[in-house]
Amino acid sequence: MMPIYTIFTMLYVINTILISISATDTGNETDHLALLAFKSKITHDPRGVLKSWNDSTEFCQWEGVVCGHRHKRITALLLHDEGLAGTLSPYIGNFSFLRILSMSNNTLTGHIPPEVGRLFRLEILELKYNSFEGEIPANISGCLQLNKLVLSHNKLVGKIPFELRFLSRLQQLRLDQNNLTGDDLSMLANLTSLQALVLSSQIEQGGLGFQGSIPDFIGTFQDLNVLALGANSFTGKIPTSLYNLSMLQVFSLGTNFLEGRLPSEFGLYFPQLQLLEIAENRLTGPIPLSLSNLSMLEEINLSSNEFNGKFEFDGSNMQNLSKLFLFSNHLGNGDLDDLGFLNTLTNNTSFKVLNMNDNRFGGIIPDSIGNLSATTIWLDLRANLISGRIPFGFGNLLNLRSLLLSYNRIIGAIPADISHIPGLQLLDLSRNQLSGNIPLSLENLTWLSTLDLSFNKIRGALPPTLANCTSLLQLDLNDNNLVGNIPYQLFQALTLYELKLDHNHLQGSIPSEISNLQKLVILDMSSNNLSGNVPSSLSQCVALTDLYIGSNSLDGFIPPSFKLLKGLEIVDLSHNKFSGQVPDYFSNFSSLKVLNLSFNNLEGNVPTKGVFTNLSGVSLVGNRKLCGGIPQLKLPLCPTMKSKGKKKSYTLLIAVLVSCVIIGLATATSAYLLCTRKKRRASSSETLHKKRFIKVSYDMLLKATNGYSPANLIGSGGFSSVYKGTLLLDGTSKDVAIKVMNNQQSEASKSFLAECLALRIIRHRNLVGVITACSSIDFQGNDFKALVYEFMSNGSLDRWLHPSAEQDEQFQSLSLLQRLNIAIDVAQALDYIHSGNETPIIHCNLKPTNILLDQDLTAHVGDFGLVKLLPKMSEQLYNSSSIGVRGTVGYAAPCKFIRALSVDLSKQLDEGFTSSHFQLN
Structure with a gap:
């Protein structure tokens, strides 16, 4: 017979299992309901990631949902990079087993719900690149297991909650690119496990952000490898305690009000440093020679300070160095060997960007500059005291895009080998003492967009x-x-x-x-x-x-x-x-x-x-x-005519009448001929640009789009992404559409150039109006190209013809009259680019997504990245097999009315149309 204690033990175990099963079932239903509540707050799901969230499958199989193997409770929500719009449901706090919440790179708005603080098992919270507002909820301090808190690139305001001091396990704290303020960071002193501390503010807010001195206690974070406190209002000197952070890989204190000198041993403190960025401060004195010991450095940015004296630097040990920014200082003594440091960069196979304009570097450009890495794309030596001749050898830099030597004392002729640089786009040799002729070989620079040789001899x-x-x-x-x-x-x-x-x-x-x-x-x-x-x-x-x-x-x-x-x-x-x-x-x-x-x-x-x-x-x-x-x-x-008698009056009257008749006949004939010959061009003359193109920089466009925030993304394609932005035009803020080329795509530059060429030729009320263009480099020295257009508030025609279920009712239908007007608008645009312009143009990528509607539902044809510019247009061109849709792979929604209307719009309008002429698919 079984002992009594054994029976009790078995009953206890069975009861425990039953309670566990019951609790699990209840918890599963809690998670299920919380997921549905979460979904209800999402107003836009462009990639359809939440379509799988339905009762046809068990919720652990839903996309982005990860469950534990034991209790089938949700342990992770991975919904980053999905373009989701809406708010974050407070029911997020019901996922009691959640360890990872990753919703970065979406367009979520509203406040971060304080219920997040109930996730006591949470280890990773990533909400960067959204548009969350309000303050950081103090309840986050309840997530005691948290080791990664990333809230970068949002619109958060206020101070860092003092309660964050309880997150002693935190290894990464990234709150950059928000509007946080305050002069007390003492709540961070207890976070001794930090490996990354990023509190950089938004550059455009200028003079705001965190204030006061940089806290000394940061120097006690021995595991810290990323320290980024840029774009704030920190004052005083760099604390000496920071030089104890020997594990640092990123040291970024740029755009503050720091002063003082760098210690001569600076380069001995950070053996693993990869990024040194202390630009836009008030630092003085010479740049320490010990900087040359930082062999792991990839980027040095010391620009916009008050550094002075000889730049003693040896980059021969920096094989990874790609960018060196020294501009807007007082470096150099005007000596002959001021540019000798360039000789030490010739063995660096990764070098890309050198910007040292607005200094006092003297001497001649060494011949070795032609031995820089073939990866070099940007050389800016403007506004110095450089003398001598331009050396031969620049032609070896086959990937060079910009060569800027203006505002110096350079003499001699322009070397012909500059024309050997196939991709050179910007050549500025102005404000020197150059002589000789303009080399005929410059004709080889087919990508050259700016040639400035002004103020020379x-x-x-x-x-x-x-x-x-x-x-x-x-x-x-x-x-x-x-x-x-x-x-x-x-x-x-x-x-x-x-x-x-x-x-x-x-x-x-x-x-x-x-x-x-x-x-x-x-x-x-x-x-x-x-x-x-x-x-x-x-x-x-x-x-x-x-x-x-x-x-x-x-x-x-x-x-x-x-x-x-x-x-x-x-x-x-x-x-x-x-x-x-x-x-x-x-x-x-x-x-x-x-x-x-x-x-x-x-x-x-x-x-x-x-x-x-x-x-x-x-x-x-x-x-x-x-x-x-x-x-x-x-x-x-002005003198007035006086009467000289009736005879003279009659003679004058007859002469005037005869002249009027002759002029009238001539005018009528001319008007008839002009009307007949130029009728097809009438519409284009109405909207000719009346203002010069404004000049915009990468920085201006960065600010206009809130740092190219995903919240401002309104479209994307193979070669580019389009953002809504706000620019100051004619003294007033105006919404614009900013098309940023994806220069990682090999065809992006060709598409940008093609669009520039087309848009400079054409002007028409039914074409998307271009405001300006920007060809520059970004803050990392990478190529940057963008076009700025008038913003079309009603989006694309495709959005109206094929609305998704999530879109507003205003995009559900177009009336017959609206469709008729849109058809005529598009046909007029095509008629103009085909035959109403000096250079015939074939669009090659016409589809509803490239037809944009303004606030009055007037249609504007856009996206000229794949156009063909032809020397001559003929009727046979419409039947040519070489002209077709080039930008869309697979099915493209047709616009069947286009071709018929574009052949002879005016004739067909005279004959009259019925609704059967038009079909918008």
Whole structure:
């Protein structure tokens, strides 16, 4: 017979198992309900990750959900990089077995629910790259097992909760890129297990963030390998206790108000350091030679301080060094060997970026600079005291994108081997003492976008072969000794938007081929020896905002065709030999701010409207036969006609009537011919750009998009991502769409260039309006290219034709009339780019996702990254097998109405349409 104690033992075990099973069942249901509550707060699920969250499968099989093997309780929620929008449900606190909560890189908003503090088993909490607001909940201190807390790149405010001192197991604390403030960080003193402390604030908030001195106790975190306290308002000196952190790999204190000197032994303290970033402070003194001992360094950024003296540096032991930023200091003594440190970088196979502009480096550029790594993409030596000649050898740097040597004392000729750099995009040699001719071989630089040789002593003729630089946007050759005629071939550089040839000795007339530069925004040919009439074809450069042709010997009338240049802002025609009357059309130019017509032979009445009412904006001195105008101009009154008798009156009357009849007939004939020949181009002339493209930097676009926050992401493709941003335009904030190229894709640069070329040619009310472009490098020295467009508030046509279940009701349907209007808009856009433009263009990627709608549901065609620019359009082109959809793999929703309408829109509209002509799929 079984002993009694054995029976009791068995009963106890059975009871325990039953209780455990019961508890598990209850817990499972709790987790299940919490998941459903979590899902209910998600308002947008673009990748459909939550579609599997239904009753057809057990919740442990739902995507992003991880359960434990023993109790089948949820231990991890892994929903990062899914683009989820909505808020974080307070039911998150019911996952009592949760160890990992990872929801980074989404677009979640609202507050972080304090119920997170109930997750006492939680070890990892990652919510970076969202838009969470409010303060960090103090209840997080209840997660006593937490070892990783990452809340970076949100909109959190306030102070760090004092209760965080209880998280003694914490190894990573990353709160950067928020709006946190405070001058007391004592709550962190107990976090002695920290390996990463990142409290960098948002750069754009400037002067805010954490204040006071950097706490000494940070130097007691012996395991710390990442310390990033940048973009705050820390003051005082760098605490000496930080030099005890021998495990540091990242030391970043940039953009604060730190002062003092770096100790001479600095380079002995951090043997494992990979990133040293202390830019934008007030540090002084020499840069320690011991820095050369940091053999693991990959990036050094000491820019924008007050470092001075000789830069004694030996990079021969730094095989991983890729970026060296020294700009905006007082380094160098103007000595001949100031640039000797460049010799020590030649064995470094990883080197990419050197920026040392705005210092006092003297001497000559060593020949060894051509032996830098072939990976070098950026060399910036501007604004120093460099002398001597440009050495041969730059042609060895086959991946160089930018070479900047302006504002120095360099002499001699431009080496021809610079033209051997196939991908060079920016060449700035201005403000030196260069002589000799412009090398003909520069025509090989087909990717060159900016060539600036201004303020030198370059002589000889302008090479017509510069037109072969087919990507050229800016050509600045002003203030040199160039002679001869302006070659007409130069005006075949169709991408030019800025051309400066002023203050040279150029002669002859302005070639009529200047009409080819229809993207030209700034033209400066002043202070030369040009003569003859101004070609009326210049009026075809309808994007012009700044026109400077003063101080020449130009004569004749100011062309009547200039009335087409309605976007002009500055016009300088002074010091020439122009005759005739002051054109009245200038008074109708609403954007015209400065008009200088002084010292010519103009005569007659001066208009009294527009710019002519602005005494500070108009100059008419030196024209002795002018009269009238507003009284403030103090010009003589214009004489009036007096009667000479009836005979003369009748004769004059007849002459006037005959003249009117002749002019009327001529006008009617001209109007008929113009209407017939240019009817197809009428729509494009309505929306010509009236303002020059603003200049934007990477930093401006970074701020405009909140650091390219996923919350601002509105679209993405194979070569780019599009963000909504806010830029200051004309003194007011304006929403824009910023298309950032993905330069990791090999075709991205070609797509960017293709889009720039197309958008500089075309202007139409039914094309997405481009505001500006940016080609630069980011703060890590990587290539950065972006286009800035007008923001289309109603999104893409695809969004209206094929709305997802989660979208608002406003995207559910379009009326027949709206569809008709959209069809006509798109057809007009295609008709324009096919046959209404000087250079025919094939879009090659037209689909509903590339048709955008503004607030009035007016359609605008966009995405010109795959266009084809053709020398000639023909009817056969529409049937060519070489033209087709190039950007979409697989099924692309068609727009069947496009082709029919684009052939002859005006004819079909005259015949009338019925709804059967249109089908939006």
